Amino acid sequence: MTISRRTLIGSAATGAAMASLPMGRARAAGGKSIKIAVISDFSGPYRDDGGPTSVACVEQAVADFGATQKGYNVTVLKGDHQNKPDVGTALARQFYDQGVDLVIDVPNTAVAIAINGVAHDKNRAFIDSGAAGSSLTDKFCNAQSIHWTYDTYMLAQSTGGAMVKAGGKSWFFVTANYAFGHLLHDQTAAVVKSHGGTVVGNVNYPFPQTTDFSSFLIQAESSGAQVLGLANAGADTVNSIKQAHQFGLTKKMKIAGLLVFINDVHGMGLDIAQDLILTESFYWNLNDRTRAFTKRVLPRTPNNYPCMDQAGCYSGTLHFLKTVHAMNNMAAVKNGAELVAAMKKMPTDDDAFGKAYIREDGRFMCTAYLFKVKKPGESKIPWDYYTLLASTPANKAYMPMSEETACKLIKT
Amino acid sequence: MMMIFGKPAPLLFGQLLLGIINGSFYAMLSLGLAIIFGLLRVINFAHGALFMVGAFVTWGLHHYLGIGFWPALLIAPVIVAALGLGIERGLIRFTYKLDILYGLLLTFGLALVLEGLFTNGFGSSGVAYNAPDLLSGVVDLGFMFLPVYRGFVIVAAIVICTAVWFTIEKTRLGALLRAATENPSLVQAFGVNVPRLIALTFAGGVGLAGLAGVLAAPLYSVNPNMGSALIDTVFAVVVIGGMGSIGGAILTGFGLGIIQGFTEVFYPPASSVVVFAVMAIVLLTRPAGLFGKAA
Numbered sequence: 001m002t003i004s005r006r007t008l009i010g011s012a013a014t015g016a017a018m019a020s021l022p023m024g025r026a027r028a029a030g031g032k033s034i035k036i037a038v039i040s041d042f043s044g045p046y047r048d049d050g051g052p053t054s055v056a057c058v059e060q061a062v063a064d065f066g067a068t069q070k071g072y073n074v075t076v077l078k079g080d081h082q083n084k085p086d087v088g089t090a091l092a093r094q095f096y097d098q099g100v101d102l103v104i105d106v107p108n109t110a111v112a113i114a115i116n117g118v119a120h121d122k123n124r125a126f127i128d129s130g131a132a133g134s135s136l137t138d139k140f141c142n143a144q145s146i147h148w149t150y151d152t153y154m155l156a157q158s159t160g161g162a163m164v165k166a167g168g169k170s171w172f173f174v175t176a177n178y179a180f181g182h183l184l185h186d187q188t189a190a191v192v193k194s195h196g197g198t199v200v201g202n203v204n205y206p207f208p209q210t211t212d213f214s215s216f217l218i219q220a221e222s223s224g225a226q227v228l229g230l231a232n233a234g235a236d237t238v239n240s241i242k243q244a245h246q247f248g249l250t251k252k253m254k255i256a257g258l259l260v261f262i263n264d265v266h267g268m269g270l271d272i273a274q275d276l277i278l279t280e281s282f283y284w285n286l287n288d289r290t291r292a293f294t295k296r297v298l299p300r301t302p303n304n305y306p307c308m309d310q311a312g313c314y315s316g317t318l319h320f321l322k323t324v325h326a327m328n329n330m331a332a333v334k335n336g337a338e339l340v341a342a343m344k345k346m347p348t349d350d351d352a353f354g355k356a357y358i359r360e361d362g363r364f365m366c367t368a369y370l371f372k373v374k375k376p377g378e379s380k381i382p383w384d385y386y387t388l389l390a391s392t393p394a395n396k397a398y399m400p401m402s403e404e405t406a407c408k409l410i411k412t
Numbered sequence: 413m414m415m416i417f418g419k420p421a422p423l424l425f426g427q428l429l430l431g432i433i434n435g436s437f438y439a440m441l442s443l444g445l446a447i448i449f450g451l452l453r454v455i456n457f458a459h460g461a462l463f464m465v466g467a468f469v470t471w472g473l474h475h476y477l478g479i480g481f482w483p484a485l486l487i488a489p490v491i492v493a494a495l496g497l498g499i500e501r502g503l504i505r506f507t508y509k510l511d512i513l514y515g516l517l518l519t520f521g522l523a524l525v526l527e528g529l530f531t532n533g534f535g536s537s538g539v540a541y542n543a544p545d546l547l548s549g550v551v552d553l554g555f556m557f558l559p560v561y562r563g564f565v566i567v568a569a570i571v572i573c574t575a576v577w578f579t580i581e582k583t584r585l586g587a588l589l590r591a592a593t594e595n596p597s598l599v600q601a602f603g604v605n606v607p608r609l610i611a612l613t614f615a616g617g618v619g620l621a622g623l624a625g626v627l628a629a630p631l632y633s634v635n636p637n638m639g640s641a642l643i644d645t646v647f648a649v650v651v652i653g654g655m656g657s658i659g660g661a662i663l664t665g666f667g668l669g670i671i672q673g674f675t676e677v678f679y680p681p682a683s684s685v686v687v688f689a690v691m692a693i694v695l696l697t698r699p700a701g702l703f704g705k706a707a
Binding site: 041043044045046047048049051177203204205206208209210211212214215216218219222234235238239242243246247248261263264266267268269271272303304 | 420422423426427430433434528531535536537538539540542543550556557559561562631632633635637638641642644645673676677680681682683684685
């Protein structure tokens with residue numbers, strides 16, 4: 001067999017077309033039609049924090065809402081943004097043009113900001129659960145978008161504030177050199193300073209080409225700082241922590257993982273992750289309601305427990321469906337601004353986050369939980385990884401709206 | 413404390429050592445690439461993915477079969493080499509008569525397929541693998557604490573690189589390999605099975621990637637993208653060293669590791685770019701690479 005130029009080009013073209021085609025799961029026809037599109041990372045570094053488990057959570061929300069019984073025909077679509085803003089923008093346009101009522105998830109702040117703009121242009125609803133950048137409800141806020149689950153400001157307040165109060169006064173940061181890393185570093189550094197701490201150094205390392213962090217870790221160690229602040233995410237955080245262990249840094253410094261999901265802890269293993277301090281707004285084993293939710297959703301995602309990002313997709317979808325039902329006007333649902341305004345008026349209540357609400361600027365206001373990762377011996381059941389240290393109420397965790405907000409929705 | 417260019421001397425000694433450790437991986441990976449390119453004229457873009465497979469096989473041996481690090485050091489490269497043999501016989505050999513770009517496209521596609529399969533099977537956040545007990549812990553070198561395992565990696569890399577260089581440049585087998593690429597029909601006329609020789613060379617080259625994967629498993633996050641993060645730098649190493657030059661790949665691998673290590677102290681954001689800056693300078697002044705023969 002020889003491979004001709006034509007077959008090669010042909011297969012390459014087919015591959016490209018397949019990659020950009022949204023993968024759909026249609027349901028039986030009939031009833032009022034609602035389309036929800038999960039745009040997430042299905043193939044790259046944030047797949048385990050979003051991806052298929054986010055889809056499972058959205059589907060669980062549709063089931064828990066009782067869509068079929070209430071006479072709705074809900075279709076859940078999915079698209080892989082590949083962590084590229086241009087791919088994400090094209091997908092979002094395509095989905096909205098196909099009549100999608102809600103785009104949800106979108107980890108990666110750069111892609112989220114891009115899709116945020118598309119939602120505004122098309123006047124359709126957008127709930128971001130996976131991205132961290134607090135700029136989504138600040139500089140980039142709009143009437144069509146809601147930022148669910150967490151943001152950089154809240155991570156800085158919760159993890160940063162707690163570590164300084166516990167005596168970690170001097171900090172050395174290792175920062176991913178792009179928008180997200182800088183935002184996380186700047187906001188945490190501000191918290192450290194406001195609590196009387198000092199920042200003795202910072203390294204901006206190239207993202208995403210760095211796998212070896214030993215050089216930065218040695219610099220952190222020789223700085224004499226008490227706390228190592230990791231302003232990065234995903235595999236970078238895992239690599240940083242794994243290597244900090246190898247160099248025995250954990251004996252001299254405390255490590256603050258400024259953005260760590262439970263899936264990262266699972267990937268590292270408790271041998272490495274033990275004693276790490278981190279913040280999430282959802283943990284499956286937090287209370288009876290979170291355990292009940294997790295028990296329901298696990299059959300859809302047996303190998304990957306939901307983290308806060310994915311639980312946020314559940315919570316956001318459920319609230320969206322409740323609002324649609326309460327509005328009882330399918331024409332108004334197609335008006336993104338009107339729909340999101342109605343979502344903001346109604347308080348939220350679900351098993352994953354309990355009672356909460358959405359602020360005027362689109363910020364979902366939920367409690368931030370500070371956790372410590374358990375030692376291997378303390379973990380009794382699968383994915384039993386966290387001990388709760390403290391909780392910060394929403395009004396303390398998120399950036400106050402009065403504080404120099406750049407959000408145009410707020411009339412001052 | 414003694415200062416060099418405004419940085420404490422112990423910090424710089426530490427960086428030198430860390431640079432050599434990273435250089436060990438560059439050297440081992442670029443070595444396999446250089447062998448495959450030098451003898452087969454195939455630009456193997458799947459090399460990073462096969463490095464990743466090596467790390468996953470190491471983890472899998474322990475996770476599913478309870479086989480530890482030391483046996484894995486032998487078993488995993490053999491499994492990866494066997495996979496390489498299948499890839500060469502099943503796919504790559506069809507590209508030998510075509511333009512060199514077809515082999516590149518094919519292996520690039522293979523890398524994407526392998527990464528996709530592992531992402532689907534094991535997720536993106538990776539799996540846990542720790543250094544064997546014998547090699548855990550740190551030694552105090554006075555100017556820094558060196559993890560024992562990293563010291564082991566340096567020694568292992570030097571031994572492996574020297575052995576491979578010796579085999580190719582100084583033994584009868586190596587001479588046959590080099591002859592087979594210069595003039596396959598003549599070597600065949602002497603009764604040597606050239607296609608088998610080439611297939612085994614490819615298997616050997618990717619086996620080296622698998623071996624590097626085993627050594628990397630306790631150091632880095634074992635995840636499906638771990639290879640693609642390294643492969644760009646490794647290609648730059650091969651180009652700087654001179655495409656196909658075995659010794660060049662080894663020396664450049666260690667050299668660039670050290671240059672990168674120092675960049676990480678003086679201006680960290682440039683540490684990924686510095687390799688390519690060196691590559692540009694080398695290509696401008698010596699287009700065939702530092703150790704390459706002029707084309």
